[in-house]
Amino acid sequence: MSEHKASIRFYLGIFLTLLVLTGATAGVAYVDLGPLNPVIALGIATIKALLVALFFMHVYGTSERMTRVVIVSGLFFLMLLLGLSLADYATRAWS
Amino acid sequence: MATVAYPSPERQNYLNQEYGIKSWLLTTDHKRIALLYLLSITFFFFIGGFFALLIRLELLTPAGDLVQADTYNKLFTMHGLVMVFFFLIPVVPAVLGNFLVPIMIGTKDLAFPRINLLSWYLYIAAGALMMHCMLTGGVDTGWTFYAPFSTAFTNTKIVEAGLAAFIAGFSSIFTGLNFIVTIHRMRAPGMTWTRMPLFIWAHYATSIIQVLGTPVIAITIVLVAAERLLHLGIFDPKLGGDPLLFQHLFWFYSHPAVYIMILPSMGVVSEIIPCFARKRIFGYTFVALSSVAIAVFGFLVWAHHMFVAGMSVYAALIFSMLSYLVAVPSAIKVFNWTATLYKGSISYTTPMLYAFGFLGLFTMGGLTGLFLAALGIDVHVTDTYFVVAHFHYIMVGGVLMGYLGGMHFWWPKISGRMYPEGWGRLAALIVFIGFNLTFFPQFILGYMGMPRRYWQYPPEFQVLNVLSTAGSTVLAVGYLLPMVYFLWSMRYGKIAEDNPWAAAGLEWMTTSPPPTYNFEETPVVDFEAYDYENIKAKEAPVAR
Amino acid sequence: MHDSPITAEHNPALRHHFSDMAQQKNAASLGMWLFLVTEIMFFGGMFCAYLIYRLAFFNDFSAASRSLDIRLGATNTAVLIGSSLTVVLAVNAAQSGNRKRLVTYLLATIFLGCVFLGIKAVEYKQKFDEHHVPGPTFDFEGEKGAAEERPVVQGHAQLFFVLYFLMTGMHAIHMIIGVGLFSVLTLLAWKGHYTSSYYTPIENSGLYWHFVDIIWIYLFPLLYLINRHH
């Protein structure tokens, strides 16, 4: 039962961290940091996403290497879509 | 031709396991689902083919005198939609893949049999919706349904056809997902990745594209539907939206989709050539990894469809170079297949004729791709009949030849009967001749400058168009023949042995047709793939 | 995630074509993650449109983003993270075979899901009243009062709200599917369908729910917090 109790407390801890991070990202948005703002906003969001994925979705403890390969390849192909279409829009003004 | 009773009843197989409509419509046996797909896909192939014939008939004369302009636009749109979403994408994975992937890796069934049946029902629902859309007005935007024409300047049934493609997309995703999990999790003991047949490697690569690419066209269809129904003008230039964004999202899927179409046929050819050359495939690892390389590089090149669309010159440079990168794995495959023939013992059975046809036509299709990837030439030939000829060489010359070769190669395993060899070879020859007569003139038409999707054209293009139309009728005859003699063979064909071609592979080590659970007991694999030196060729495996 | 010992020699939930429960569980997990990758690419298309339009029309997107109610957005984020917590606890309960706790946590998840959808409905009603719904009635006059540097371009602001309604709408549809899924699971769990050696549907639905939560974790800053410090 204790191992069970410990895991509940662990999940509550993750939950509270996520709430704090939500507050943080909302708060930081009111501070003018110029180009840093979107970087911080996405950074905090990525940390929260990692917390949910690693601990809530048990990606951290899993023995299945395949799960990680699938996630990483999914994100890689998403970056392909975003990156290469951005390559078009970013350089369109040059010609 | 002695008419023998159906394979002796005491030999249980997936066909005589149980009878009745329910046993077919509610089956979760991957082999029966493959046959359900075979029937429905053949139906849609002939619908699409019929539209193609009408298009070719219209183009017999420069003036638009067979059908009106609107009808012609709907004809080539429906020809494109039906052929792409309801024939080319599902055909080899859903028919041959569904039937063979579990058997080839030595397992009883796919990982998720019920999702496999759901995939077929989604295909049927999508097909019914597309048929309804066709019969009640059709779509006139071209299968590429570019914005802003599709979103604001036509009132044909875009949303209905889009929904049909959306549902067909999920059918494709579920097939791909099923294959990946099955190949990863359910291989027989001893079936390591390097002992897997190349047919499996090709379907593994295809499934990666299906899972990663199809959702992007799903969202593109949703965005077009949202713009038409809810005035959410995401591509509307009046709001500052960009029609090119539609093209980016559309081609991000639609180019990898052409690799979904060709890779499975490459897998089929990689099985046929070693068997009828009695030789181990040349460069196994290179052919296997080139399939995966095509799947991954396939996602880098989509904007070579947009060189003249108004995208930036520098991005066009990047995509042109990457398009040459994706040509290398295809070249590797062709060289390896040709090298496999060296010092072989080659017999000219029907599957082998189709494999030769594939090799020839896919090579020409691939090489003309080099013309289109060169920026300077693409400006002149994009959106002309040069492009039409290029992708028909790959799809009809490649995908369809591979599919027909595979159908003949595994027909004994699927039906327990042999097809008539003489008719098979005749049909292969007619298809090859009809195909070249139809599509080779279109290369010349393309470079002469005849744009695609033209209802009427300048008179100087008529001669080549007449040749092309003549070829299309020969091609149509060539495609009808196999359907006839396959049906005929179900009843009167010679009873097939378990391994009529003395081929390598687990599917030839079980009975023809196989029992419902494929093997009496799960096989243990202790041999390499294609070890033809240990398999004695039958003295005359095939009637000379 | 250790495997609970297989009680019966042949677990009733083992499907015929799998050789053992571990193979079946791994297959289900890999299948679910592949489905989530298709969802990543599905939402990816909209994120691509968002990225391109935000970079092209940053000022108008900032003005339009400021018109969203950050309090409701932040509360919704907290509600959704809470529902992620209850889902994890539900999976945990299913793992230890505690049927009663499993059902309570599933009900809590459904409740929080409905709260999220309720807040979303309030926001949409607010947007409807302010004429910020794209289409013929669209009229966005930017902030009142503040020394407005430059008038907002109506078309670009409408593009922001096109993306806002598309992305949050598609996310809400996925929430509705999730709530429906959990209602079915609660019913089955209540009838004792899931044991400590077979709870894959609970686990996979949990993965789906966490994914929907991650999508919102990105939607919140990208839509609500473009440029709040103006």
Added chain:
Amino acid sequence: MFANAPLWPERASTIAGNVDALYIFLLVVTGMMCLLIFTCILVFAARFRARPGHEAEQNEGSIPLEITWSAIPFVVFMFIFVWGAVIFFKERTPPRGSMEVYTVAKQWMWKFEHVEGQREINELHVPVGRDVKMIMTSQDVIHSFYVPAFRIKQDVVPGRYATAWFHATKAGTYHLFCAEYCGTMHSGMVGDVVVMEPAQYEAWLGGGTATGSLVTTGQGMFQSLGCPTCHRFDTQGRGPNLTGVFGKPVLLEDGRTVVADENYIRESILVPSAKVVSGFKPIMPTFQGLVTEEQMNALVAYVKSLSQPQSGGAAGTPNLKPPTSQQSTENPR
């Protein structure tokens, strides 16, 4: 039969020769490759055919062979890529000072307008031996300006200007096609490009109904829309002084610098607050819906004429001396 069955259309522009050269090179290379593979297949199929007493000889793959037939094609591909890119860049950079023709593509016709005011539908008369730059936009859907004889094609996207250029080398009449599917009469949206000797062209130009050059029409529009109230030439008005603006970089309010090309002028008229010049207030009203595509072409031509040097300037510009400093300094920061 093959005497008059050419393999490529007439070469009537400077770029056509380059494109055909690359085309022929590719035909030769791919032809040899096809020949090599087909002969291998046929020879192997014949020599190693199955016959009693003939056994297949297994041979493992060979890594060096695989590497050679990956590397060599890749090198050849890169060479083709570079050659294609060079032609592409030449095709997409119109030379300075080329003659301009404004084009409006609409569902199923091409409307051309020469700077001298000559208007044509589905017919384009151009002189031989001069660079011609097409400045094109679309009123409805995407069309594509395609002249096979010149080997040029350029999609015309609604909402922005697309440019294509050619330098005709041979007089004659050549096909003009629309190459992007645009609806019912997509195949009817064709026309002729008539390349004439310069003398004939001048005669044709003079003969037409002179509705006044595009620039004068533009100037008329400029006056009637009340632009001079803010865009003044003498003193510093509430709007920037447009003399000498076209073609030069402009510093914007939010720090960005953009080059004032046709798209910039078009956007500044239709969506003024999108790019506000630094030091000015965003008070310009939008003219979306008030200005047709033809009138927009006229306004753009007029603004461009303000920055052309006097000699080359088209007739009829109020050639007041541009104020000495571009930006006067008394605007509050």
